[in-house]
Amino acid sequence: MxxxxxxxxxxxxxxxxxxGKVLPNGILKxxxxxxxxxxxxxxxxxxxxxxxxxxxxxxxxxxxLESSGIAPAFATALTLGVPMVFARKKKPITxxxxxxxxxxxxxxxxxxxxxxxxxxxxDRNVVLIVDDFLAxxxxxxxxxxxxxxxxxxxxxxxxxxxxxxxxxxxxLMKSHQTHIHSAVRISRLSESAISFx
Amino acid sequence: MxxxxxxxxxxxxxxxxxxGKVLPNGILKxxxxxxxxxxxxxxxxxxxxxxxxxxxxxxxxxxxLESSGIAPAFATALTLGVPMVFARKKKPITxxxxxxxxxxxxxxxxxxxxxxxxxxxxDRNVVLIVDDFLAxxxxxxxxxxxxxxxxxxxxxxxxxxxxxxxxxxxxLMKSHQTHIHSAVRISRLSESAISFx
Numbered sequence: 001m002x003x004x005x006x007x008x009x010x011x012x013x014x015x016x017x018x019x020g021k022v023l024p025n026g027i028l029k030x031x032x033x034x035x036x037x038x039x040x041x042x043x044x045x046x047x048x049x050x051x052x053x054x055x056x057x058x059x060x061x062x063x064x065l066e067s068s069g070i071a072p073a074f075a076t077a078l079t080l081g082v083p084m085v086f087a088r089k090k091k092p093i094t095x096x097x098x099x100x101x102x103x104x105x106x107x108x109x110x111x112x113x114x115x116x117x118x119x120x121x122x123d124r125n126v127v128l129i130v131d132d133f134l135a136x137x138x139x140x141x142x143x144x145x146x147x148x149x150x151x152x153x154x155x156x157x158x159x160x161x162x163x164x165x166x167x168x169x170x171x172l173m174k175s176h177q178t179h180i181h182s183a184v185r186i187s188r189l190s191e192s193a194i195s196f197x
Numbered sequence: 198m199x200x201x202x203x204x205x206x207x208x209x210x211x212x213x214x215x216x217g218k219v220l221p222n223g224i225l226k227x228x229x230x231x232x233x234x235x236x237x238x239x240x241x242x243x244x245x246x247x248x249x250x251x252x253x254x255x256x257x258x259x260x261x262l263e264s265s266g267i268a269p270a271f272a273t274a275l276t277l278g279v280p281m282v283f284a285r286k287k288k289p290i291t292x293x294x295x296x297x298x299x300x301x302x303x304x305x306x307x308x309x310x311x312x313x314x315x316x317x318x319x320d321r322n323v324v325l326i327v328d329d330f331l332a333x334x335x336x337x338x339x340x341x342x343x344x345x346x347x348x349x350x351x352x353x354x355x356x357x358x359x360x361x362x363x364x365x366x367x368x369l370m371k372s373h374q375t376h377i378h379s380a381v382r383i384s385r386l387s388e389s390a391i392s393f394x
Contacts, residue, residue: 021291029291036292037282037317040275067263067283074271078237085234086264094218094226095233120234 008049011042012160012184013196022191034132034160035068040075046183047075050158053181054080054128057155061085061125063147065114065139072160073130080128087143088115099149101142114142116150123151134159134182137168144176154178163189164197205246208239209357209381210393219388231329231357232265237272243380244272247355250378251277251325254352258282258322260344262311262336269357270327277325284340285312296346298339311339313347320348331356331379334365341373351375358383361394 002010021029033039050072062084064073070086077084089112091098097118105112121127127147131140140157147154154176162169162182169180188195199207218226230236247269259281261270267283274281286309288295294315302309318324324344328337337354344351351373359366359379366377385392 023291025290027291031289031291031314032316035289036285036314037280038271039280040271041278043271044275067267067285070264070267071271071281074235074237074240074268078241081238083234083236084268088233088264092228092232093222094220094224094228117228117233119229 005045005048005052008045008183012046016161016184016186016194020194022189022194024191026189028161028163028186028189028194030161038071040071043071043075044078046072046160047077047079049183050130050160050181051076051079051128053179054156054158058126059128059155061121061127061152062130063087063116063121063127063143064130065089065143068132069130072132076128076130076158083120085116085120087146089113091115099146101145103138103142105139112139112142114139114146116146118150121146121150121152125150125152126155127152128155129157130159131157132160134162134168134180135166137166137171140168141172141175144172144178148176156181158182160184161186165189202242202245202249205242205380209243213358213381213383213391217391219386219391221388223386225358225360225383225386225391227358235268237268240268240272241275243269243357244274244276246380247327247357247378248273248276248325250376251353251355255323256325256352258318258324258349259327260284260313260318260324260340261327262286262340265329266327269329273325273327273355280317282313282317284343286310288312296343298342300335300339302336309336309339311336311343313343315347318343318347318349322347322349323352324349325352326354327356328354329357331359331365331377332363334363334368337365338369338372341369345373353378355379357381360386362386
């Protein structure tokens, strides 16, 4: 196995097969290396891998959604040499003027509200959206709408794990013709087997 | 100004004076470089600065609380070469066995629940707690209690900005004799002036 940046997909697949658990509702539990515990050195390689197709596009901001998106977004933004913004799910009392969208939540009950301060996103920005998962695409779509509302340009979307069978890529491409780059694409998920594209 | 790791406190003080805003309730708004937008290269230097006193202590896990703690914890854990765990404020449906504590919230109304999976913290761990702010110390105290409950050893606490006048350090030292290291210590905060120690 290639242990450098090029080997990121294979390393992630191996970790998903070893440590991932498929819960009855089709949710992939990857708490031990994506959603709760992370390995910063692995995430640095993920960030380098995710940023690679977007070098030279003039990206000047990485946007993600708290909390699981922060680690891959940090590593990607560090590679690109640009600031990173993590959208908030609760409006902090320190946030005065903001963009707001909401999206149905897959892993948490109900609706997720998404807030980005107008102080950190504007029409001067060229934005790469980074997140841990691309599944239904609804929360990333909400981020893309905030990018659009701010007048910024959306340069692309990068995610660590894509579940292709949930249709997120198609949904996003319908409204935003943009480049979507995932480190790992899962095409089938059941308690007995995980298939990759 | 020293632009390397040694200059981190001075660089943070300059940014707090330039971009920070003191809200009427004594809350320091640093959304533009700590709580909402971050500069990964600056945070890497913060991580190096925060980890410095804890090198060689056998630390094998960094623990923080989502979401604002994740960026400094990531950078600190990367420097130390160890995994980082971000405690959750809502129990994800993927989390089955966990440690739980709660703490009154300063910037959000009500109580903050804190969850750490038993899968990622145990008596084999030597833990450094990292957070963005040390104010009343109540949420860090809750993290320290989780470390204690798990049987892990608490090696120290590192924070980006300490508000010394809120007594968090004294509270933490009362129950956990440990080394507390902050990059910047604010001794007085008003709408007209910010004083540093």
